[in-house]
Amino acid sequence: MTTQGGSMNYVVSRAALAAFLAVAAAPALADAFSSLTVSNVTVTVIDLDPNDGIAASISFLPDPAIYMGGALIRGEAQNYGDSLSGPGAQNRTYANSGAWPSTNVANSVQTNLAMQASSVTGSSSGVGFSALSMSGSALSGMGQRSRFWASTNVPGSSSGLLDFTLSANTQVVFSVDASMSAGTTNAIPWQGISESASVTMTLFAGGMAPDAETPLEDIAQQTLIVPGGGSDSWNGVLSASFSNLGDASTSGVFGANATIEGVAVLAAVPEPSTYGMLLGGLGLIGMLGRRRHRAG
CATH class of the missing domain: 1.20.5 (Single alpha-helices involved in coiled-coils or other helix-helix interfaces)
Structure with a gap:
């Protein structure tokens, strides 16, 4: 009986000691994620004056010599401890573009704790792309934090905008179906750094008013910003438009931009x-x- 009692005491105490050491030595892991999917890219032309004898039309400038970057994607995955160059630090980046007007561009990077992937599906319909996707995730590790970041520009030219010519008394509407989500698991900052995740999708359309002096622009944007310990999502249609109210054709510009980002940090050491x-x-x-x- 004495031996059994002593054995029970030894087993229970050892299990409790193991639990204590586990809590003392290993802060809880936390992660962050973001994703964006865009599809059903459409260009709708509307005749604002059916009686003017002018057929509503739009024409783009698909010149590969001008638009060497029909789409431009950039991404980064990173993990580090107390400094960006300390032991175990990793940083992976990419930047890829494709010729206008039709291009497929894709790339991804990964470290021990973070990953990021982006892709753009080209289209020769004029607007330049038919779909895009971006995703990333970050996980914290022992003594390290991680992050990911990415951006997509269509077109990817230096100006970042696509030229088009629109007929008189005509409206053009650019629209996309978008689905985005972002989330984090840890609400406690570590070494003054808070966990976060975000997604932003933007469409831009613009041109000159009939007086040829006043710029007209329309910006459609949807953003998710999630602090530590939460999640959010959005699904819907984004649209940006430009109307030529003059009696002669005029030029305009269109652009699409998206970004995602996430930061994962260590949970706080027990008090x-x-x-x-x-x-x-x-x-x-x-x-x-x-x-x-x-x-x-």
């Missing part, structure tokens, strides 16, 4: 009071074991 409770629990378990030993 001193937590260690005190754990030690108190060990003492209580030991006392119960000794009582059982004496009773035996």
Whole structure:
């Protein structure tokens, strides 16, 4: 009986000690993620004056010599400890573009703790792309945090905008179906850095008013910004338009841009009071074991 009681005391205390050491040595892991999917890219031309004898039309400038970057994607995955160049730090980046007007561009990067991937599906319909997707995730590790970042521009030219010519008394509407989500798991900052995740999708359309002096522009944007310990999502249609109210054709510009980002950090180390409770629990378990030993 004495041997059994002593054995129980030893087993219970050892299990409690293992639990204590696990909490003391390993802060909880946390992660962040973001994603964006765009599809059903459409260009709708509307005749604002059916009686003017002018057929509503739009024409783009698909000149590969001018638009060497029909789409431009850039991405980064990174993890590091106290400094960007310290032990175990990793940084992976890419930048890829494709010729106008039809291009497929894709790339991805990965470190021990973070990953990011982007792709653009080209289209020769004039607007330059038919779909795009971006995703990233970041996971914290022992003594390290991680992040990902990416951006997509269509077109990817230096100006970042696509020229078009629109007939008189005509409106053009650019629209996309978009689905985005972002989330984080840890609400406690670590070393002054908070966990976060974000997604932004933007469409831009613009041109000159009939006086040839006043710029007209329409910007459609949807953004998700998620701080530590939360998640959010959005699904819907984004549209940007430009109307030529003059009696002659005029030029305009269109552009699409998207960004995602996420940062994962270590959860906070347990407070001193937590260690005190754990030690108190060990003492209580030991006392119960000794009582059982004496009773035996």
